[in-house]
Amino acid sequence: MTSPALSVSGLTKRYGNRTVVDNLSIELPRGVVAGFVGPNGAGKTTTMAMLLGLVRPSGGHAEVLGRPIRNPASYLARVGALIENPAFYPSLTGAENLRMFATVAGHDPAPVAALLDDVGLGGRGDDPFRDYSLGMKQRLGIAAARLGDPELLILDEPSNGLDPQGVREMRSLIAGLAGSGRTVLVSSHDLSELEQVCDWLILIETGRSLYQGPTRALLDGVVEGLAVVPRRRDDQWVLRELLVARGHAVALHDDRLLVDVDGWDVNELAASVNQAAFDAGMVLVELSPLRTSLEDQYLSMVQGGAR
């Protein structure tokens, strides 16, 4: 049986009296793009640093690609990482930096040009790193993490400090890293960013795990209601009356009827709405669930305690 990409049990890190990571347990299956979500200071970077052998845990146990983290030399060749901020030698060019790090890791430096192309730095690979913009530095960091075609990528806040265009580019870059069985763990405090690219989520707060599992399961679990739009605009009021008569709580917002779940099963509610429209001879052009955003879900978890 293949071991999980990450298996963390009771991992703890204390600095004096301050507990940064508190008895954290995670299991990350292989082949997913996982978002590691938490506010600033939640312990994301420290957890990643422990997984990468940079910081020693105060307690607990963890394995990366089936190897214990007390021996990072046994797995780091199969892991690519970008942690805290992209650190390169300012006087070397982007390509020279990549070749140097490939040499340290014992990787073939031949794919450096292709990696630079992949991250959109093909035309700037011969420029000194000190001349790069923040977005270019982050992209070079992604290229460096991909040296040696790693099975697991650990990326710490890769969009940090980027402008909206840069964030969008980084998102598409991360989405492109998925596939081929590669596992990606990407941390961020920007939930909307991760919601779009991650199929797995690990939510933490003050070093404790709040949720881990598929993104869809988290979001599907909280459907607030249904958005209903009849084809004829005049039918809105009639349909609203019909639904209220059936005992549903209905509001009109931006030309859409919003039907509250109000304890109903979502599928049953959809069937009831559809039936009411059908019986009245109406055609619906929209009947879709209204899901809580990841941000709302996360905030409700933080306020409501661990799950």
Place this chain on the structure above:
Amino acid sequence: MSRLVRAELIRLVRRRTFVVMAAGSLLLSVVATVAVFSSAQTTGTVTRQGGTTLAILEGHGGGTEAFAVGASFTGFLVFVTFIALIATEFSGGTFRALLLRDPRRARVLVGKLIGILIVAAATVALAEVLTFLVSLALAPAYDISTSGWFSIESVGAALSNYATVLAGVVGWAIYGTMLAVIFRSAPVALAVGFAWAGPFENIVSRSWGAGYRLFPGQVLDSLIEGGTAELGLARAAVTAVLYAAIAGAVALILVSRRDVTA
């Protein structure tokens, strides 16, 4: 280990490094040669620390005498260079980036040190060759005979000078690396290193003679100078090896045990 050394050489062996290296060596050669030749005394048995004599300059080691004297002033330069190079690796995050590729921390530090020392050794060799050539060119102007400079003994003297200077450079490098690892910040490590090895050691040694034999900076300077009146070469070498072992152990233990958070 060889991968780390090669990587460090990829970083350092560049045209700019070579230009700085060559320019620095040439400047040292010219300044040292002119200073030594113009201050050489016609008679006497002065030590190298206090100057030199025409008899020494016309002897087997005369061609590299200016190099030996000039190199005695470069120890401190090597010290601050290593502090800056290694401390910047910590504060700039590149040491962390290296550990993501090879997590054996002691190996990474030693590989980096060896890589820089290879470049330092080449610089010292270049400086010695340039000083010999400058000395050869300037000797007629100072009425110094160079006939004794092309013997087997002169090659031995040149190699001996090179070995003591390089040993001192290695010592200063390890000393500087230790401070860089302790403080992990170039400004702080430079301030401490500068204050200790500069004013403190020299001021205390002037009033406390044992300082010349005990302080690491004084010991390393004596080694580079090929021994001084206060501390002979053999004793300087043994003390320097002891200090280098302690400094190396402190650096390796700290780098292996500390969390890498920058």
